[in-house]
Amino acid sequence: MGNPLLISGAVLSAGAALLHLGCIVFGASWYRFFGAGEQMAQLAAAGSWRPTFITSSIVLVLAIWSLYAFSGAGLIPRLPFVRLALCVIAGIYLLRGVVGFAFASFAPGGNGPAFWWWSSTICLTIGVVHFVGTWQAWSQLSRVAA
Template sequence: MSTSGSLVLVIGALLSAFAAIAHLVCIFIGAPAYRFLGAGERMARGAEAGKLKPTIITAMIAIILLIWSIYALSGAGIIESLPFTKWVLVAISAVFLGRALAFPILKPIFPENTMTFWLVSSGICLFVGSLYLYGVILQWYML
């Protein structure tokens, strides 16, 4: 296994974990955090009203990001190998990259999200997805 691939996957894992923590912090701060992060007024108002939907959506995203972080650490060899690690990491890369590139299609579905939200979150997804894919390539295909 490649040392460079491990390093790239660890960086991807750290960024995914950071994003997960940011989502959890958003739940605890509430509406101001949803607004600051550009998640849309509907999410912010729902959080202000004490509705569960914003919390559930945000918590699910955080859980998924944490699982992805764990898989990246597995792929890097930092923790024990998880089932189908290589293929899961390829799928994670595809989801991140797909999310980054699909924002023009997603934007009309979520019109309350700000352009800043779309550009920043899509840029982050593009960067992190590229890290995961590059890490997989270095780890398993560039021996």
């Protein structure tokens, strides 16, 4: 059936990718709602390419992370370096979660403290899901795909 935590991690990363894609499609109001900062919202409203480029990059990374978690769960074919990739993915989510709490005190990038608290909690949660799922599947991840 697959590792439930890695499946959950894949779905969470895919969901985050879709929400970021929504910011590109729906523009400034979504950037504001999700706390991307007033500068990003204004750039999007002005038709600048920068918010689309930055957000598209995030969408691509999150989609790849989702695929790696699905691969680690055994739901899609084994991707190269799946073990290493899942460790790095979990580490980045965990680091972003922890560091983001420190940012809440001075709110860089035009984002308010609420953005940093919420996004850090979400990233920390997704990181724990990936970490524990990877730990649970570790022995299966070391096997060479047939």
